[in-house]
Amino acid sequence: MKNGRHKQVLVAGGAGFLGSHLCERLIADGAQVVCLDNFLTGSRENLRKLERHPSFDLVEHDIVEPLPAKIAKKRFDRVYNLACAASPPLYQADPEHTLLTSVVGARHLLKLAEGCGARFLLASTSEVYGDPHAHPQVETYWGNVNCTGPRACYDEGKRAAETLSFDYERMGRAQVRVARIFNTYGPRLCADDGRVVSNVVSQALAGEDITVYGDGSQTRSFCYVADLIEGLVRLMEHEGAQPGPVNLGNPNELTIRELVDLVLAITGSSSEVVFQRLPVDDPKRRRPDISRAKQLLGWSPKTPLEKGLKATIAWFEEEGGASRRRPSA
Numbered sequence: 001m002k003n004g005r006h007k008q009v010l011v012a013g014g015a016g017f018l019g020s021h022l023c024e025r026l027i028a029d030g031a032q033v034v035c036l037d038n039f040l041t042g043s044r045e046n047l048r049k050l051e052r053h054p055s056f057d058l059v060e061h062d063i064v065e066p067l068p069a070k071i072a073k074k075r076f077d078r079v080y081n082l083a084c085a086a087s088p089p090l091y092q093a094d095p096e097h098t099l100l101t102s103v104v105g106a107r108h109l110l111k112l113a114e115g116c117g118a119r120f121l122l123a124s125t126s127e128v129y130g131d132p133h134a135h136p137q138v139e140t141y142w143g144n145v146n147c148t149g150p151r152a153c154y155d156e157g158k159r160a161a162e163t164l165s166f167d168y169e170r171m172g173r174a175q176v177r178v179a180r181i182f183n184t185y186g187p188r189l190c191a192d193d194g195r196v197v198s199n200v201v202s203q204a205l206a207g208e209d210i211t212v213y214g215d216g217s218q219t220r221s222f223c224y225v226a227d228l229i230e231g232l233v234r235l236m237e238h239e240g241a242q243p244g245p246v247n248l249g250n251p252n253e254l255t256i257r258e259l260v261d262l263v264l265a266i267t268g269s270s271s272e273v274v275f276q277r278l279p280v281d282d283p284k285r286r287r288p289d290i291s292r293a294k295q296l297l298g299w300s301p302k303t304p305l306e307k308g309l310k311a312t313i314a315w316f317e318e319e320g321g322a323s324r325r326r327p328s329a
């Protein structure tokens with residue numbers, strides 16, 4: 001509640017993996033939530049628990065386009081911007097749209113926040129560090145992004161969105177928070193979105209070959225979705241001086257080969273591992289330094305990887321399996 005009324009919150013990208021969990025969390029906290037989404041990579045299915053909830057509203061819209069009057073006229077207290085495809089094959093499918101979503105879309109939402117005095121949170125990414133020379137990645141590291149490569153539409157889009165967000169803050173036009181999110185997994189990952197946890201879990205459950213790109217020695221650090229959502233809400237609600245960008249992720253780093261072995265052990269699958277070409281500019285190592293989030297927000301992830309993977313695998317078995325695969329992806 002804010003001044004005796006429910007907080008009015010906009011979640012752009014609210015029909016996606018992270019966005020749908022965030023909408024649920026905000027409603028549980030007593031907010032009135034409007035989800036804005038074009039269903040590019042999200043789905044109505046993700047919002048099944050919310051669609052009839054009196055505190056929830058859904059507006060179908062592409063944030064590259066000017067916001068519809070219904071949204072532009074509303075007074076929000078908080079604007080979360082999670083709208084953007086996050087899986088490499090999906091964000092590379094239409095790179096121009098990905099770049100415009102990050103930059104033009106962020107501008108539309110920042111202007112909305114400016115107009116109604118809302119606080120704005122950008123879901124940025126560990127991809128702003130590119131293929132990093134610094135390890136683990138700390139917020140003060142400026143990154144190593146190839147601006148002409150196939151990942152640039154996403155990486156550079158997010159970097160420009162961060163620039164615009166901090167410029168709005170410096171100009172006194174909006175209060176902003178920037179979360180640099182590291183690889184996150186959990187229920188509602190789309191089985192066919194091409195990310196490693198989605199691929200490996202769905203392949204293991206279907207008894208299909210498991211695709212490891214390169215030799216599997218590259219590392220990532222996986223954060224369970226509930227932990228990540230807690231971090232996002234804490235960052236949005238953090239009062240006081242502009243904290244700068246904040247890494248949110250789990251510092252538990254492992255190789256992709258180790259991840260595959262863990263999924264095989266949990267599922268008891270007899271799938272074979274096959275090695276395929278490593279995608280261009282695929283980062284070799286990634287692990288967040290989360291000292292800032294710990295100190296500022298009192299936040300650190302609580303869910304061990306094995307526990308989170310078991311919950312994810314159970315969800316894939318019950319709801320997310322091969323039947324949800326989109327044929328065109």
Ligand code: NAD
Pocket residue numbers: 012013014015016017018019036037038039040041042043061062063064081082083084085086087101105123124125126180181182183184185
């Ligand atoms: P997702 O693809 O599941 O969700 C993105 C949502 O945004 C989808 O519902 C999609 O339909 C919507 N969307 C995309 N383009 C849009 C547009 N132009 N207009 C309106 N809606 C649009 O991805 P996710 O994993 O939930 O990621 C959410 C956000 O968090 C993204 O901004 C992503 O960059 C960021 N992020 C996620 C991760 C992760 O590991 N999941 C890591 C780093 C950053």
Ligand code: UDP
Pocket residue numbers: 087088183194195196197199200211212213214218220256278279282283
């Ligand atoms: N990856 C893999 N097999 C797959 C999908 C991905 O080995 O079926 C690798 C990918 O090359 C990368 C890592 O797993 O090194 C994480 O990939 P993902 O697309 O999930 O996220 P990102 O590269 O954006 O961190």
